[in-house]
Amino acid sequence: MEDFLQLITEVLEIEDRTITAEDHFKQFDEWDSLARLSLIASIDDQYNVIIDDQTFTKLETLQQLYDEIQGRI
Amino acid sequence: MHNPFSLKDKNLIITGASSGIGRQTAIAASQMGARIILIGRSETALQQTAEQCITETRVLSLDITNYEEVSVAVPSCIAEFGKIDGVVHAAGISTTLPLKNITAEKMQPFFETNVFAAIHLSKIVCSVGNYNKSSSSIIFISSVMGVVGELGKTIYSLTKGAVIAGSKSLALELASKNVRVNAISPGVVVTPMSQNAVYTQNQEAFEKTKSLHPLGLGEPTDIANACVFLLSDASKWITGINLIVDGGYTAK
Ligand SMILES: NC(=O)c1ccc[n+]([C@@H]2O[C@H](COP(=O)([O-])OP(=O)(O)OC[C@H]3O[C@@H](n4cnc5c(N)ncnc54)[C@H](OP(=O)(O)O)[C@@H]3O)[C@@H](O)[C@H]2O)c1
Numbered sequence: 001m002e003d004f005l006q007l008i009t010e011v012l013e014i015e016d017r018t019i020t021a022e023d024h025f026k027q028f029d030e031w032d033s034l035a036r037l038s039l040i041a042s043i044d045d046q047y048n049v050i051i052d053d054q055t056f057t058k059l060e061t062l063q064q065l066y067d068e069i070q071g072r073i
Numbered sequence: 074m075h076n077p078f079s080l081k082d083k084n085l086i087i088t089g090a091s092s093g094i095g096r097q098t099a100i101a102a103s104q105m106g107a108r109i110i111l112i113g114r115s116e117t118a119l120q121q122t123a124e125q126c127i128t129e130t131r132v133l134s135l136d137i138t139n140y141e142e143v144s145v146a147v148p149s150c151i152a153e154f155g156k157i158d159g160v161v162h163a164a165g166i167s168t169t170l171p172l173k174n175i176t177a178e179k180m181q182p183f184f185e186t187n188v189f190a191a192i193h194l195s196k197i198v199c200s201v202g203n204y205n206k207s208s209s210s211i212i213f214i215s216s217v218m219g220v221v222g223e224l225g226k227t228i229y230s231l232t233k234g235a236v237i238a239g240s241k242s243l244a245l246e247l248a249s250k251n252v253r254v255n256a257i258s259p260g261v262v263v264t265p266m267s268q269n270a271v272y273t274q275n276q277e278a279f280e281k282t283k284s285l286h287p288l289g290l291g292e293p294t295d296i297a298n299a300c301v302f303l304l305s306d307a308s309k310w311i312t313g314i315n316l317i318v319d320g321g322y323t324a325k
Contacts, residue, residue, distance in 0.1 A: 011173070034171055037225045041174040053275050 004066050011035070011042045021063040047073060077307035081106030084155045084205075085304065086147070086198065088137055088164035088190070091118035093264030094214060095163030096125075097293030098300045102161075103128045105301050110150055110157075112137065113164065137164055137190040138182075144197060151203050158205045159304040160198050162191040162236075163214040167266055169225040180228050187232035188239070195243065199252060208251050210304050213240050214296070215256040217319050233258070237315045244313030253312035255303050260319025262291035287321030295320075 005019055012030040025031065036056075044050050049072045051059075059065050080102050087102070089095030091113030099109050103126035111119045111126075116134035123130045133150055135142050151157060165187050170179065191213050198204050198211070218226050219233030237256045244254040261267050261282055267290075283290055299318045302308055317323055 034224055037169060038171040038173050041170050045174060053278075057275060 001066060004069070005062065007042060007046055008039070008062060011039050019062065021061065021066065023062050024060050025062050025065065026060065043069060049073060078301060078305045079106055080159075080301065080305055083107045083158035083304065084110075085159045085161065086110045086112060086157055086194070087161045088112040088194065089214070090122050090163070091115045093163075093266055094259065094262060094293050094296045095161065096122045097297040098161050098163060099130070100125050101294065101297035101301050102304065103130070105305070107159070107304070108154070110147075110154055137194065138185040140190075140193050143190075143193060147194065147197050148200075148203060151198075156205050157198050157203060157209065159210045159212070160194065161212045161214065161300050161304070162194060164190065165214060165232075165266075167229045167270065169270065170228055171225050172227065175228060180231070183228050183232045184235075187229075188235045191236055192239065195254075199247060199250065204250075204252065206251060208306065208309065209253070210308070211240075211243070211247075211252060211254045212300055212303050213237075213254075213256045215240075215258045215315065217258050217260050217317065217322050219256070219258055220315070220317070221323055240315070241313045248312060253303075253308070255308075255312060256315040257296060257299050257303065258315055258317045258319065259296050260286050260291055260317075260322035262293055262296060264293060285322055286319065287324065289320060291318070291320055 009019060012035055014030055040051060047069050049069050059068060085102055085107045087095050087099045087109055090099045090111035099111055099122050102109060108129045110131045110133055111122055112133045113119050114134060114136050119132040119134055123132055131150055131154055133146060135146055137143060166183060195211055213236040215236050216233040218230045219237045222230055240254045240256045247254055296318055299316055
């Protein structure tokens with residue numbers, strides 16, 4: 001989980017705070033369509049997991065995203 | 074009556090003939106009388122295209138980025154099929170990747186398929202004995218992404234811009250051999266490629282993409298007909314152009 005949070009921090013370029021698994025990532029100030037593309041591509045790079053759009057749309061917290069990735073590895 | 078748009082007695086090579094735009098171009102060209110060598114990797118899908126063609130065809134299933142194989146298989150197919158009057162390079166691959174995720178390694182396959190294979194094939198066709206010296210036509214299927222941009226389309230744009238630029242220099246070089254070289258740049262056309270793309274995955278993104286095309290999304294036949302024109306004698310004074318076929322996408 002720590003590596004995962006580190007990846008999210010880097011991809012979304014979060015500089016001013018520490019994020020947690022409970023955070024609703026789509027409500028971050030840094031969240032926009034480019035961040036979304038970047039996150040999906042980075043998850044593919046890092047975990048070799050491609051999350052389809054329909055599934056991704058349903059995810060809200062970082063924990064849910066993490067679980068989704070783990071379930072597909 | 075003489076029809077300048079006819080492709081009767083012309084021999085063509087079409088890459089990407091197993092799907093989408095390339096397949097429809099083969100079907101349309103066949104209806105206009107052309108005989109065609111169909112290229113793609115999936116033999117089954119190429120056979121399905123062949124079944125929809127009403128003229129003689131050859132199925133040549135190979136990976137166009139396997140240059141050595143192409144160098145052997147294409148000339149021997151031409152030797153048996155007849156000299157080539159036209160080429161459509163419709164094989165292509167696309168991606169959506171932000172700068173952060175781009176590496177030189179990740180760019181490679183897109184350049185291999187969209188750019189290098191196009192030039193490699195042109196070189197083979199334009200060598201002595203392989204093409205019709207009195208009039209031939211080469212078409213590179215580019216994209217509006219070779220002219221304008223979109224978020225995350227950097228790699229794809231690089232490859233599509235490359236073939237537009239390259240086609241102009243090639244047009245000059247090959248003019249004395251009566252070979253015309255042009256690009257066609259489609260907007261979003263409904264094919265397996267666009268259906269798998271991120272911008273059509275959810276309803277909202279799909280509607281947005283659609284709204285960017287004043288005449289709606291394109292059909293493969295819209296591009297196929299443009300190919301028929303640039304392959305035919307009706308376009309005998311046209312070379313080095315980029316024909317944009319995009320339902321108005323770039324009109325704004
Ligand atoms: N659809 C659009 O919205 C759109 C818009 C602008 C431009 N374009 C361009 O139009 C062209 C055709 O696209 P499409 O929408 O028809 O895509 P598509 O349905 O995905 O077809 C792509 C074709 O390329 C072939 N191909 C890919 N890699 C190949 C390789 N290494 N060797 C041999 N064949 C290969 C595929 O055949 P196999 O899988 O059998 O190998 C398939 O026939 C592409 O250049 C694309 O960039 C499309």
